[in-house]
Amino acid sequence: MNTLERAMPPHRDKTDEGVTLRNHGDGRLMAIRGETSIAVKLRQCFPWSEPTRHLSLRDSDDQEVALVDDPSSLDAESRQALELALAEAGFVLEVTRVLQIEEEIEIRQWTVETKQGNRSFQTHLDDWPRLLPGGGLLIRDVAGDLYRLGDPARLDKKSRALLWAFVD
Amino acid sequence: MQQTHINREIIGRYIGQPGQLPPALRARIERDWGDEPVQLYALADLDAGLRLGESWVALGPRRVAVARALPDANGSDRGWDIHSIDRERIQAVQESPGLSANTLMLLGAPDDPPLAVARYTQRQRGAFENIRFVLDEAIVGRTVKPDADADQVYADAVARPIRDAQALVSRHRATVILRLLKYLAPYRRQVNFGMGAAAIITMVSLVPPYLAGYIIDSVVRPVQEGTLSRDAAATIAWIAVATMAVLYGIRQTAAHLRLKLMSVLGELVARDLRAELYEHIQRLSLSFFSRKKTGSLITRVTSDTDRLWDFVAFGVVDVSLSLIMLIGLSTVLLLMDWRLGLVMTIPVPLLCWLIYQHGERLNRVFLRAWRKWSRVTDVLSDTIPGIKVVKAFNQESREINRFGERNEAVTDEFNRIHRMWTTFWPLLMLAVHATTVTVWVFAMPRLLGDGAPLSAGVFVSFLLYTTMFVAPIEVIGQMARTMNRATSSAHRVFEVLDSEPEVRDSQKPVRLEPVRGAVSFENVTFAYDGVRQVLRGISFQVQPGELIGLVGPSGGGKSTVVNLLARFYDVTGGAVRVDGVDVRKLDSGHYRRQLGMVLQDPYLFHGTVLENIRYGHNEASLGAVIAAAKAANAHDFICKLGQGYDTVVGERGHTLSGGERQRVSIARAILHNPRILILDEATSSVDTETEREIQVALERLIAGRTVFAIAHRLSTLRRASRLFVLEQGKLAESGTHRELLAIPDGIYRRLYEMQLQLQ
Numbered sequence: 017m018n019t020l021e022r023a024m025p026p027h028r029d030k031t032d033e034g035v036t037l038r039n040h041g042d043g044r045l046m047a048i049r050g051e052t053s054i055a056v057k058l059r060q061c062f063p064w065s066e067p068t069r070h071l072s073l074r075d076s077d078d079q080e081v082a083l084v085d086d087p088s089s090l091d092a093e094s095r096q097a098l099e100l101a102l103a104e105a106g107f108v109l110e111v112t113r114v115l116q117i118e119e120e121i122e123i124r125q126w127t128v129e130t131k132q133g134n135r136s137f138q139t140h141l142d143d144w145p146r147l148l149p150g151g152g153l154l155i156r157d158v159a160g161d162l163y164r165l166g167d168p169a170r171l172d173k174k175s176r177a178l179l180w181a182f183v184d
Numbered sequence: 185m186q187q188t189h190i191n192r193e194i195i196g197r198y199i200g201q202p203g204q205l206p207p208a209l210r211a212r213i214e215r216d217w218g219d220e221p222v223q224l225y226a227l228a229d230l231d232a233g234l235r236l237g238e239s240w241v242a243l244g245p246r247r248v249a250v251a252r253a254l255p256d257a258n259g260s261d262r263g264w265d266i267h268s269i270d271r272e273r274i275q276a277v278q279e280s281p282g283l284s285a286n287t288l289m290l291l292g293a294p295d296d297p298p299l300a301v302a303r304y305t306q307r308q309r310g311a312f313e314n315i316r317f318v319l320d321e322a323i324v325g326r327t328v329k330p331d332a333d334a335d336q337v338y339a340d341a342v343a344r345p346i347r348d349a350q351a352l353v354s355r356h357r358a359t360v361i362l363r364l365l366k367y368l369a370p371y372r373r374q375v376n377f378g379m380g381a382a383a384i385i386t387m388v389s390l391v392p393p394y395l396a397g398y399i400i401d402s403v404v405r406p407v408q409e410g411t412l413s414r415d416a417a418a419t420i421a422w423i424a425v426a427t428m429a430v431l432y433g434i435r436q437t438a439a440h441l442r443l444k445l446m447s448v449l450g451e452l453v454a455r456d457l458r459a460e461l462y463e464h465i466q467r468l469s470l471s472f473f474s475r476k477k478t479g480s481l482i483t484r485v486t487s488d489t490d491r492l493w494d495f496v497a498f499g500v501v502d503v504s505l506s507l508i509m510l511i512g513l514s515t516v517l518l519l520m521d522w523r524l525g526l527v528m529t530i531p532v533p534l535l536c537w538l539i540y541q542h543g544e545r546l547n548r549v550f551l552r553a554w555r556k557w558s559r560v561t562d563v564l565s566d567t568i569p570g571i572k573v574v575k576a577f578n579q580e581s582r583e584i585n586r587f588g589e590r591n592e593a594v595t596d597e598f599n600r601i602h603r604m605w606t607t608f609w610p611l612l613m614l615a616v617h618a619t620t621v622t623v624w625v626f627a628m629p630r631l632l633g634d635g636a637p638l639s640a641g642v643f644v645s646f647l648l649y650t651t652m653f654v655a656p657i658e659v660i661g662q663m664a665r666t667m668n669r670a671t672s673s674a675h676r677v678f679e680v681l682d683s684e685p686e687v688r689d690s691q692k693p694v695r696l697e698p699v700r701g702a703v704s705f706e707n708v709t710f711a712y713d714g715v716r717q718v719l720r721g722i723s724f725q726v727q728p729g730e731l732i733g734l735v736g737p738s739g740g741g742k743s744t745v746v747n748l749l750a751r752f753y754d755v756t757g758g759a760v761r762v763d764g765v766d767v768r769k770l771d772s773g774h775y776r777r778q779l780g781m782v783l784q785d786p787y788l789f790h791g792t793v794l795e796n797i798r799y800g801h802n803e804a805s806l807g808a809v810i811a812a813a814k815a816a817n818a819h820d821f822i823c824k825l826g827q828g829y830d831t832v833v834g835e836r837g838h839t840l841s842g843g844e845r846q847r848v849s850i851a852r853a854i855l856h857n858p859r860i861l862i863l864d865e866a867t868s869s870v871d872t873e874t875e876r877e878i879q880v881a882l883e884r885l886i887a888g889r890t891v892f893a894i895a896h897r898l899s900t901l902r903r904a905s906r907l908f909v910l911e912q913g914k915l916a917e918s919g920t921h922r923e924l925l926a927i928p929d930g931i932y933r934r935l936y937e938m939q940l941q942l943q
Binding site: 076 | 198199200230232234235236237276278280281282287297298301303305306307309345346348349350548549551552555558593671672675676
């Protein structure tokens with residue numbers, strides 16, 4: 017049986033107690049408890065309210081293997097592995113500049129610069145950017161991709177003018 | 185083909201990413217594979233550092249290739265690093281979905297590093313899911329050969345979210361407007377009359393100011409100066425007054441004709457559009473309705489056609505007349521006195537532009553107000569249906585405050601709008617008046633004898649003409665908005681009209697008269713999206729009069745079997761035959777009349793119980809209706825209703841209970857007298873007592889017909905001639921209840937025992 021498919025030993029409360037984490041360097045996060053090692057995916061319970069805590073580690077069947085409430089309780093290597101996985105799981109495109117917002121038939125077309133590169137995306141006309149608990153705006157496009165505007169007030173003048181109708 | 189064209193256009197216009205696997209790269213991959221074709225592909229648009237980039241994952245019959253773009257020193261692509269993997273080495277496929285980054289890993293032997301890793305945004309997820317599906321199937325020993333062209337499947341997966349959100353017909357607005365105007369063609373005579381009347385209004389409007397000037401210069405002044413006799417002057421003056429009276433009469437008659445003709449005409453166009461739209465909607469396949477929201481379709485038939493009515497009746501004429509009016513006025517003014525004419529006409533384009541700019545600014549504020557308004561309606565749509573929860577948690581004050589804050593915010597925005605327009609229009613009028621004052625400034629010295637001579641009459645005409653500028657300027661300034669609104673509606677309407685029904689009758693459809701009810705599935709495969717098969721090579725034969733129970737876990741393909749039998753969709757592979765004839769060759773309307781359906785949530789139309797039972801059979805006698813209702817165990821409860829069979833059941837039959845609605849629908853099916861009957865979870869949403877009554881009704885209904893019954897409660901299928909157990913799109917087991925129970929470790933046996941335990 018593939019180690020990836022092997023079930024972790026039963027752990028009733030599924031907290032992070034006794035779990036160590038390792039990154040294989042190939043993108044896989046491995047959760048190790050005792051003799052058993054299993055590939056896990058990371059899900060943030062609160063991606064916006066508390067992005068770096070309360071992290072759910074889930075197996076290939078999407079069953080929770082462990083819940084890491086506080087990464088600082090892990091050993092240094094586990095923490096490092098977790099941070100790498102967190103960067104991927106919590107990845108959203110970070111908008112740094114808004115170049116154009118155009119209304120079309122039933123959709124709004126956005127052209128933006130992001131930290132990751134240039135991007136065009138579309139939102140429904142009645143889909144509005146969402147205010148995030150920690151500040152900033154979150155836009156969801158029709159395909160489900162998320163775009164974060166950290167602090168709209170610090171964007172350049174043209175971006176602020178284009179965003180004026182969407183920011184309180 | 186049309187769909188592929190639209191997908192390509194969407195990708196080219198909106199996505200800003202490649203619309204297909206670069207042909208040179210594809211050719212290279214296929215060459216590397218010994219000319220095996222690329223069957224599916226997807227763009228991995230994130231690199232290992234989670235930056236936007238371009239890598240491709242291509243799937244072939246025996247290999248998977250991952251191609252990464254190699255940037256040169258200038259950052260442009262200079263080639264591809266291609267890494268091919270034998271599919272037989274892939275032992276698992278793992279996808280880790282994130283908020284916006286997904287990772288797909290192709291895994292080989294245990295403990296070995298992944299064979300390939302691809303990262304991509306949600307936009308590419310559909311394309312990757314197609315690849316993942318084929319690989320997953322191969323891992324469990326099932327070969328899936330994608331039927332559609334790889335470019336087509338990719339374009340469909342990437343463009344789908346935008347296509348579903350948007351009604352894109354043509355990128356050129358003029359094309360859409362021209363197409364809309366074609367609806368006027370049958371009413372050419374009325375249009376000509378309407379336009380003629382409008383032209384008369386414009387022309388006639390130009391005459392009175394001219395006459396006023398003429399009377400001053402040619403009658404009043406000569407009389408005052410003694411060069412014209414009083415009698416002659418009186419004659420000319422009265423003729424001029426009479427002419428003016430006649431002209432006003434003509435103008436108002438033309439106005440009446442124009443309003444009447446064009447509003448009736450607009451209404452006729454809207455009627456034609458509504459009729460065409462509704463007729464087309466009725467012919468569209470079910471797949472269209474699964475893509476579009478009901479509310480959006482209703483809006484297209486109602487509000488959008490209404491908006492187009494407004495545009496056709498008034499927008500087109502208003503805009504064209506305003507243009508004629510402005511050109512006419514400018515020409516007349518320049519001809520009367522070119523110096524003053526220039527003073528008056530030069531600011532016209534500027535004023536039009538100012539109105540346009542004001543409209544644009546107002547749009548932005550409207551957008552902001554609309555956003556805040558939607559926050560107000562959010563509170564209402566949250567708390568009014570959920571008022572019980574609000575009260576139970578004693579949150580009334582919190583909700584009042586929440587509403588209050590949002591109400592304040594939206595009021596601020598509305599006040600901003602009011603401040604804008606209440607400032608703009610007086611300022612605009614001031615600009616118009618300033619132009620008039622400028623005319624005075626230039627005219628006054630000339631009237632007093634300095635410079636080129638200017639008569640008092642010409643000046644008065646001039647002043648009267650200047651007042652006529654405002655209305656057409658306003659219309660022209662708002663033209664962009666009018667056109668935008670009309671084209672949006674036209675796009676939404678034309679999108680429906682341009683959608684082709686996916687299920688169509690053949691050129692010479694066959695009519696089975698009568699349908700005997702023999703049904704056979706011959707190696708049927710079906711995929712809703714062309715890739716992910718929900719039925720995989722299903723074959724069975726059913727004799728007329730058999731009762732077939734379709735059972736199995738959710739997602740096994742039970743509903744798809746009945747959807748194909750009803751020909752709501754066409755098979756992807758194989759054939760469904762009724763009495764030996766492929767259903768694709770049948771006259772689908774005639775065939776469906778031989779088909780009855782009783783669904784889990786029966787749909788009753790707004791109307792009386794009688795109308796609902798007689799739906800599709802208006803000729804049925806009242807006696808036949810009662811007989812059907814009795815057979816459906818519905819007669820008694822119907823008699824107890826206030827107005828018996830004439831009781832109105834309300835929208836969707838909401839005044840009846842679930843069990844009552846079900847029995848009315850069974851009565852409808854009995855009256856319909858189908859040869860083939862489909863029962864889709866007909867008793868699952870009612871209590872045990874009602875279920876028993878419905879069961880009795882169903883037993884009467886199924887007698888002598890071929891029946892396909894889907895049921896989760898297996899006990900309801902004990903009387904079935906045979907049971908078909910569907911699991912993962914395959915016919916896993918078939919036989920009688922007893923035969924299936926006798927299979928050790930059988931799926932049916934397991935399901936049956938689980939249900940027994942729960943009871």
